[in-house]
Amino acid sequence: MEHTLTSGNVTADRPRPAKNYLNETTGLWSWMSTVDHKRIGIMYLGAVSFAFLLGGIFALLVRLSLLNPQHTLFGKQWVTAEMYNRFFTLHGAIMVFLFIIPSIPASLANFVLPMMLGAKDVAFPRLNLTSFYLWVAGAALAIGSMVLGAVDTGWTFYTPYSTTTDGAVGLMTLAVFILGFSSIFTGLNFIATTHKLRAPGMGWFDMPLFVWGIYATGVIQILATPVLAITMVLLLIERVFQIGIFDSRIGGDPVLFQHFFWFYSHPAVYIMILPGMAIISEIIPTFSRKTIFGYRAIAYSSVSLALLSFIVWGHHLFVAGESDLANVIFSALTFLVAIPSGVKMFNWLTTMYKGNISFETPMLYAMAFLFLFAIGGLTGIFFATLAVDIHLTDTYFVVAHFHYVMMGGTVIAFLGGLHYWWPKMTGRMYSEKWGRVACALVFIGFNMTFGSQFIMGGQGMPRRYFNYLDQFQPIHAFSTYGSWVLGSGLFLTAIYLLASLKTGPLAPDSPWGGTTMEWESSSPPVVHNFEEQPVFEHEPYDYRHRTVTHV
Amino acid sequence: MSTTTVDLHQDPHGHGGEHDPHHQHHFTTMEQQFDTSKIGMWLFLVTEVLTFGGLFAGFGLMQNKYPQEFVAAHEELKRWAGSTNTVVLLISSFTAVMAVLSARTNQGKKCAKYLWITVGFGAIFMCIKAYEYSADFAEGLFPGKFYSHHGDLIAGSHGYATFFSFYFMMTGLHGLHVLIGMGLMSWLAIRASRGEFSDKYYTPVDLVALFWHLVDMIWIYLFPLYYLIT
Numbered sequence: 001m002e003h004t005l006t007s008g009n010v011t012a013d014r015p016r017p018a019k020n021y022l023n024e025t026t027g028l029w030s031w032m033s034t035v036d037h038k039r040i041g042i043m044y045l046g047a048v049s050f051a052f053l054l055g056g057i058f059a060l061l062v063r064l065s066l067l068n069p070q071h072t073l074f075g076k077q078w079v080t081a082e083m084y085n086r087f088f089t090l091h092g093a094i095m096v097f098l099f100i101i102p103s104i105p106a107s108l109a110n111f112v113l114p115m116m117l118g119a120k121d122v123a124f125p126r127l128n129l130t131s132f133y134l135w136v137a138g139a140a141l142a143i144g145s146m147v148l149g150a151v152d153t154g155w156t157f158y159t160p161y162s163t164t165t166d167g168a169v170g171l172m173t174l175a176v177f178i179l180g181f182s183s184i185f186t187g188l189n190f191i192a193t194t195h196k197l198r199a200p201g202m203g204w205f206d207m208p209l210f211v212w213g214i215y216a217t218g219v220i221q222i223l224a225t226p227v228l229a230i231t232m233v234l235l236l237i238e239r240v241f242q243i244g245i246f247d248s249r250i251g252g253d254p255v256l257f258q259h260f261f262w263f264y265s266h267p268a269v270y271i272m273i274l275p276g277m278a279i280i281s282e283i284i285p286t287f288s289r290k291t292i293f294g295y296r297a298i299a300y301s302s303v304s305l306a307l308l309s310f311i312v313w314g315h316h317l318f319v320a321g322e323s324d325l326a327n328v329i330f331s332a333l334t335f336l337v338a339i340p341s342g343v344k345m346f347n348w349l350t351t352m353y354k355g356n357i358s359f360e361t362p363m364l365y366a367m368a369f370l371f372l373f374a375i376g377g378l379t380g381i382f383f384a385t386l387a388v389d390i391h392l393t394d395t396y397f398v399v400a401h402f403h404y405v406m407m408g409g410t411v412i413a414f415l416g417g418l419h420y421w422w423p424k425m426t427g428r429m430y431s432e433k434w435g436r437v438a439c440a441l442v443f444i445g446f447n448m449t450f451g452s453q454f455i456m457g458g459q460g461m462p463r464r465y466f467n468y469l470d471q472f473q474p475i476h477a478f479s480t481y482g483s484w485v486l487g488s489g490l491f492l493t494a495i496y497l498l499a500s501l502k503t504g505p506l507a508p509d510s511p512w513g514g515t516t517m518e519w520e521s522s523s524p525p526v527v528h529n530f531e532e533q534p535v536f537e538h539e540p541y542d543y544r545h546r547t548v549t550h551v
Numbered sequence: 552m553s554t555t556t557v558d559l560h561q562d563p564h565g566h567g568g569e570h571d572p573h574h575q576h577h578f579t580t581m582e583q584q585f586d587t588s589k590i591g592m593w594l595f596l597v598t599e600v601l602t603f604g605g606l607f608a609g610f611g612l613m614q615n616k617y618p619q620e621f622v623a624a625h626e627e628l629k630r631w632a633g634s635t636n637t638v639v640l641l642i643s644s645f646t647a648v649m650a651v652l653s654a655r656t657n658q659g660k661k662c663a664k665y666l667w668i669t670v671g672f673g674a675i676f677m678c679i680k681a682y683e684y685s686a687d688f689a690e691g692l693f694p695g696k697f698y699s700h701h702g703d704l705i706a707g708s709h710g711y712a713t714f715f716s717f718y719f720m721m722t723g724l725h726g727l728h729v730l731i732g733m734g735l736m737s738w739l740a741i742r743a744s745r746g747e748f749s750d751k752y753y754t755p756v757d758l759v760a761l762f763w764h765l766v767d768m769i770w771i772y773l774f775p776l777y778y779l780i781t
Contacts, residue, residue: 120577123587188594196587197577226598230605233720241695243716244709245609250696251709256612260605528576 035125041111092155104275118199138179187221213278228264276413288355361435365416372408397457423507441489448482620710643672
């Protein structure tokens, strides 16, 4: 059976199988004990969405605290400085460790990566389930630390404050330690899967670019996360035994903690953004109906970003007493990051050039990504520049910058990918109308919330401060209003996606005309993904003559 | 791509149950399954190296900060115990190799024997280590704020305490790995004596032996680092 694609709407080319991965077995235990990567991906999706909700509530509370300099609501002060410190710490820690790092790899990639390779499962299915339960244990500890007196160190746990403050820092660092292993196991699984479970005939440069992005992410997860784990152990031991490694009162070096921490946490930034870029590399060719421009350049740029991520951590320490020589070197290396990022941006734009573009919700999110990530990336160059960094560091400018990358980049791409693969994962179409409305709300709300923070930061408003000068009140209030628009957009998304599970029309196998292998399965896929082992027959993103090889 | 390759990649369950019971459904061949497991183990070993790497880096920085104290503190360690343990672990790596060789040449009983011998060497290592620790504790050589070795504590200097903090952290983490390795080897020895391993399937023995070699290798670095500082 062969057909040429002319539009995004392809009708199902065969009847839907009666049994799929969702209804082959039923009952709670069949889910909890599953080793099916698709079910684990769905469980992870539910779990990280819960974390996103929790972290989002704390974000709204942070913004609400800053609505006015008196911290009042209806004429009454409702929040103390201590509460505020806990709000932003929990927002940061939950969003980074429980949401963004596992978000795309553990949920969406878990579902589609093996299918893109034509595999039946990931390399180590039981390890995959172990990773999920480690996440659950880590989340339980993190939430436990909230109940048992919270943490107020900021998500970076900087010493000496984190070695001296009361509160449940120990429990929270233990949570981070466990979550680290959850992340390592995910990355390890994807690397082994990519190496050994590709469909017959599929070489490295025949893989979808999503796989390249997730593979590069896996490399970072494997190489960087153990260092975070041992840093957390050292922090715990310093608190208990006072060994004198981070605490300057007993001969330790607080800046050493920052080196250790950022040796992981800067690569971790790329654990967060590379999967987002990977999704954009799928959405843009599909909705432009055009072969991706510069396949190899994008593939190599993912790998080079992964490698560069390891040698730029020092730019977090420009004002922490690092030597001038080190500062200059780290500054120069940081500028290099702009090259592979730029390569990706220009290749995506060139892919769209003269494409047959349609603007369904995933594509709208991809466009939002291009716009927001460009701002996030370019403002990153401000911080690579030593003199500018000193002026802007620890102001709202840096808050705005990394939210444009993390939220404007990763979360927007996550939402795009979620809509892109939703029909495949659930077998149902969501409401396109509400999808577009929600995307617009998210985009407008996001820019209101964080665009305004660039202005505040440039004017000198320091980050993490509870009190602020009256002159910043209008911008702070505007940012808070923006957070409500953003929150309502995300809330709306949750409603229509969940509603689609009951009322959405049945999805065809390939609703967008995607050319990668996951679309050759039924929607939703059968337990082992494909009725027959798919064989690699055409390059990914080949829209000239797409052949489907089902009997 | 040609369609002739399709036959090789059909679900092994479709062959009517004649396949190896260890063959997992998502692998086409046992060779592919073995290679994949091996990649997974190597990747895990990389994370182990980096975990210890953080501690090695910390040790190096602190040694640079307190060079005299570190040299003086290492005199308190029992060099004969460290040397003996090095020899013990090296021999145990050899017996681990012999266990793999026996497994892949269908000698299950011999494989079990070599695995138990390896466990035995691990136990000797841990006994010597336990003796060493208790002797250290008796002299007041504790980590961090609990350090109380009489006479050596120089006012305002934390070099000694820091040395022993790292000593206990690194050898303790290493000891934990030895215990885990012993546990895994015992489990495999039981399986081997039941005849579960053969030239068709000996993946767990191979992987655990790899792990054991890494644990051995880390000790090879720890020994000169702590016992032979000059």
